[in-house]
Amino acid sequence: MALRLHDTERRTLVPFEPDDPEDVRIYACGPTIYGHAHVGNFRTFVFYDLVHRALEWLGYRVRFVMNLTDVDDKTIRAAREAGTDLPGWTEPFRESFLRDADALAMRRFDAYPKATAHVDAMIELVATLLEREMAYVAEDGSVYFDISAFPEYGRLSGRDLEEGRQGERVLADEHDKNDVRDFALWKATAPGDEEVGAAWDAPWGRGRPGWHLECSAMSMAELGPSLDLHLGGEDLIFPHHEGEIAQSEGATGCRFVGTWLHVKHLRIQDRKMSKSLGNMLTLRELLEGGESAAAVRHQLVSTHYRTELNLGAEGLAGSRGAVARLVRFALRLEEAAGVTAGEAAELHPALSGDAPEAGWGGSVEAAEGQDAGSLDADRPGGGQELGGAGPVEAAAREALPRFRAALEDDLNVSGALAALFVFVKSVNPRLDGAAPRDAAAGLAALHSMDRVLGLLEAASAAQEEGSAADGREREEEFRAWVEERIRQRTEAREARDWARADALRDELGEAGVELEDGPSGTRWTRRDG
RNA sequence: GGCGCCGUGGCCAAGUGGUAAGGCAGAGGACUGCAAAUCCUUUAUCCCCGGUUCGAAUCCGGGCGGCGCCUCCA
Numbered sequence: 001m002a003l004r005l006h007d008t009e010r011r012t013l014v015p016f017e018p019d020d021p022e023d024v025r026i027y028a029c030g031p032t033i034y035g036h037a038h039v040g041n042f043r044t045f046v047f048y049d050l051v052h053r054a055l056e057w058l059g060y061r062v063r064f065v066m067n068l069t070d071v072d073d074k075t076i077r078a079a080r081e082a083g084t085d086l087p088g089w090t091e092p093f094r095e096s097f098l099r100d101a102d103a104l105a106m107r108r109f110d111a112y113p114k115a116t117a118h119v120d121a122m123i124e125l126v127a128t129l130l131e132r133e134m135a136y137v138a139e140d141g142s143v144y145f146d147i148s149a150f151p152e153y154g155r156l157s158g159r160d161l162e163e164g165r166q167g168e169r170v171l172a173d174e175h176d177k178n179d180v181r182d183f184a185l186w187k188a189t190a191p192g193d194e195e196v197g198a199a200w201d202a203p204w205g206r207g208r209p210g211w212h213l214e215c216s217a218m219s220m221a222e223l224g225p226s227l228d229l230h231l232g233g234e235d236l237i238f239p240h241h242e243g244e245i246a247q248s249e250g251a252t253g254c255r256f257v258g259t260w261l262h263v264k265h266l267r268i269q270d271r272k273m274s275k276s277l278g279n280m281l282t283l284r285e286l287l288e289g290g291e292s293a294a295a296v297r298h299q300l301v302s303t304h305y306r307t308e309l310n311l312g313a314e315g316l317a318g319s320r321g322a323v324a325r326l327v328r329f330a331l332r333l334e335e336a337a338g339v340t341a342g343e344a345a346e347l348h349p350a351l352s353g354d355a356p357e358a359g360w361g362g363s364v365e366a367a368e369g370q371d372a373g374s375l376d377a378d379r380p381g382g383g384q385e386l387g388g389a390g391p392v393e394a395a396a397r398e399a400l401p402r403f404r405a406a407l408e409d410d411l412n413v414s415g416a417l418a419a420l421f422v423f424v425k426s427v428n429p430r431l432d433g434a435a436p437r438d439a440a441a442g443l444a445a446l447h448s449m450d451r452v453l454g455l456l457e458a459a460s461a462a463q464e465e466g467s468a469a470d471g472r473e474r475e476e477e478f479r480a481w482v483e484e485r486i487r488q489r490t491e492a493r494e495a496r497d498w499a500r501a502d503a504l505r506d507e508l509g510e511a512g513v514e515l516e517d518g519p520s521g522t523r524w525t526r527r528d529g
Numbered sequence: 530g531g532c533g534c535c536g537u538g539g540c541c542a543a544g545u546g547g548u549a550a551g552g553c554a555g556a557g558g559a560c561u562g563c564a565a566a567u568c569c570u571u572u573a574u575c576c577c578c579g580g581u582u583c584g585a586a587u588c589c590g591g592g593c594g595g596c597g598c599c600u601c602c603a
Contacts, residue, residue, distance in 0.1 A: 011533090029603070030603085031603070032601085032602090032603095037603085038603090040602085040603060041602095041603050042603085043603075044603040045603075047603095069601090072601065073601070074601085157532080157598080157599085158532065158533085159531080159532065159598095159599075183601095184601095210601085211601045212601085232603070233602080233603030234597070234598075234603080235597085235598070235602055235603065236601095236602090236603070237598075238598070238599070239599095239600085239601080240601070262603095263603070264534085264597080265596095265597070265602090265603075266603085267596085270595095272596090272597090273602090274602080275602090298552095299541095302541085302542080302552080303541080303542070304542085304543085306534085307534090307535080307542085308534085308535075308596070308597080310541090312540095312541095314540055314541075314553085314554090315540080315541060315553090317540095317553070317554085318540075318541060318552065318553035318554080319541090319552085319553085320553090321552075321553050321554080322551095322552050322553070325552085325553095328566070328567090332566085332567085406543090412543075412544095413543095414541095414542055414543045414544095414550085414551070414552090415543055415544085415550075415551085417542090417543090417551065417552070418542090418543065418550050418551035418552080419550090419551085420551090421550095421551055421552065422550080422551070425551095425568090428566095428567055428568070429567070429568050429569095431567085432567090493562080496562075498562055498563070501562085501563090502562095502563075502564085505563095505564080505565095514565070514566095515564085515565070516564095516565050516566050516567095517561075517564085517565075517566090518565095518566075518567095523566090
């Protein structure tokens with residue numbers, strides 16, 4: 001099976017067929033950087049990250065661009081109120097956004113163009129549309145796109161062109177438009193724009209670019225006239241993306257986007273997130289409140305992108321549990337393998353490469369509908385190759401095709417997570433006494449899957465950030481202290497002095513350290529993180 | 530009003546014709562000095578009614594309930 005995605009325009013699942021699998025071009029609508037991004041934004045952005053990771057894992061080479069909107073009504077108003085100029089206001093939030101993205105283990109995209117850096121390209125685009133008579137200059141020097149020049153307007157959102165036309169009173173501040181549905185490509189300079197530097201010269205007059213225009217111009221500048229994939233939140237379908245199509249195809253004459261993917265919105269505690277309800281939760285607030293980034297990432301990524309996701313305390317608690325289980329599993333594998341994840345990958349390239357093929361006899365079809373525990377020799381072509389593999393490796397070879405099949409089915413993360421946890425469940429009991437090389441196979445496969453999910457990455461990123469904040473020396477000191485306590489406790493236990501042993505465990509517990517006594521000694525982990 | 534989505538065990542959530550993946554939480558058990566971790570066992574008339582079919586959570590009709598977009602909010 002090959003990758004299939006749900007295209008908004010065709011309203012159905014379609015095979016993903018990029019023009020060139022070696023150069024897949026993806027554009028995603030990013031945030032307006034006038035404040036800290038909220039968790040709803042990040043539901044969408046973490047999905048972008050998933051697309052980015054999944055496509056590369058599946059073997060595509062990807063160029064992925066996400067814009068940052070730094071000139072619009074909101075940035076201008078905020079900069080004015082703060083008495084600064086546009087970059088003075090937006091730049092800190094650009095950095096804030098990237099920090100938040102890092103915290104969630106989002107992999108960096110190839111470019112984050114800012115609108116203000118591409119105004120020339122936007123002016124050029126408007127000029128082209130004027131030349132082609134698809135746009136007109138209004139009395140005040142604003143430029144509008146002429147809807148009637150693009151008969152296909154409305155095809156993405158599936159709305160009736162005539163709807164809302166009759167009996168519509170032309171609003172006072174839009175008297176320059178020929179048709180109420182025409183949208184602004186260029187807005188003539190308004191009072192206050194100059195103060196913050198939000199005004200540029202154009203042949204038809206001074207002003208600033210319209211919102212839809214930014215994305216058309218920047219995607220063309222970065223990726224060319226047509227894209228394989230364009231991503232955005234569901235609210236952008238109309239009018240934003242509809243406008244992008246009209247402008248882009250109007251100017252170039254060629255198809256703008258192959259497949260549109262739109263992410264459903266996030267709700268908070270069963271309510272829509274909105275300013276009026278006062279429940280605009282920023283990611284920063286959530287994290288500073290003590291929530292772990294890995295749990296947040298899990299929560300945001302674990303629900304299919306076309307299903308509404310409701311963020312709440314219960315769900316986050318569930319995510320914490322799920323992530324903790326994976327982290328412990330990774331630790332057990334590392335111990336049993338005696339190597340790092342990187343070394344494990346070298347030992348088992350077939351299990352750790354991007355999108356390991358089902359070439360070991362366990363085809364996707366064969367894996368589906370079999371129960372996870374049956375390492376059968378009766379599967380087509382499965383017996384012989386499996387002969388030399390240990391039980392952990394066999395489980396990995398079972399899990400990876402399922403994981404892949406789920407991703408290929410419109411990025412079914414729930415299915416992918418199920419494949420992962422079936423793997424965890426089947427490996428855990430076989431880990432005691434497993435051959436190191438075999439355990440390494442499990443470690444390699446686990447990290448391969450995490451290259452798509454990013455959950456272990458988010459957990460270890462948080463861990464590192466924590467110790468970096470503490471400072472290297474203090475961290476060393478702390479470790480030494482913990483290990484000394486553990487040594488003392490081991491002595492106490494050998495002497496069967498249970499009271500002393502328990503007291504030491506309690507003391508460590510208060511310091512946030514949890515102990516696990518295993519056959520190979522005592523392991524400790526930090527609570528959370 | 531127009532267009533569209535959804536309703537699966539305590540919570541979250543896969544599954545779109547052949548008698549229900551997975552996670553979290555709970556209960557019992559194994560293991561442990563006690564724990565923790567791990568494993569085993571255990572919890573579903575798939576919103577309701579009717580229809581199509583040998584067979585439906587899955588298709589069709591109706592109902593009830595929840596939600597989104599329809600002014601630059603991801």
